[in-house]
Amino acid sequence: MPTAGTRVARRKRAIDRCDSRASKETTVNPASPAAQQIETRLRHRYEEIWSDIRRELGKHDEQRYRDLVQGAGDPEDDATANLLVDLNLSEVDRDVEELRAVQGALGRLRRGEYGRCQNCGQQISPARLEALPHAALCIDCQTRAEQSRVSTQSL
Incomplete structure (x- = not known):
């Protein structure tokens, strides 16, 4: 069974391989057909996210939660309703964050x-951009940002 150190070393080698592939130019001329393809893909994703947000907000409107809470009058039902609202808002928050990332990619x-x-x-x-067209950071910088966020949250 691989140790944590071995897994980290393997991940670093995989990242290095991805970065060595990134040496070819991946910036895109805004007037090129490739840019038009990317823009179409990003705009399609933008519309998908907006649709998800509208669906989530419509699916769990405030009245529905009020009915749930008022119907039972039980504190546990209140907690359940509040949890459902929080979960719904967390999903919407993630969607809004991705929407902003797509907008940023369109601007870039x-x-x-x-x-x-x-x-x-x-x-x-190119592999990262193919998988995540709105990526703003290379793998190394994204990894460092995530590690920094995790260490900050654990304080």
């Missing part, structure tokens, strides 16, 4: 900055 595409890490300026690997 228009400015000719799409495909460059917003932190270090290096190229973002």
Whole structure:
């Protein structure tokens, strides 16, 4: 069974392989057919996210929760209703965060900055952009940001 150190080393090698593939130019000329394809894909994702947000907000409107709470009058039902509202809002928050990321990617595409890490300026690997077209950070910077966020949350 691999140790934690072995898993970390394997992940680092995988990241290095991705970064070596990123050496080819991945910024996109805003007028190119590739940019138009990317823009279409990003705009499609934008519409999907908006649809998800509208569906989530419509699915769990305030009246529905009020009916649930008033119907039983039980404190446990109140807690359940509050939990459902919180879960719904968490989903919407994640969708809004992704919506902002897509908007940012569309802006970078228009400015000719799409495909460059917003932190270090290096190229973002084509595989990463294919998997996550609105990625703003390369794998190394994203990993560091996530590690920093985790260590900050644990304080």
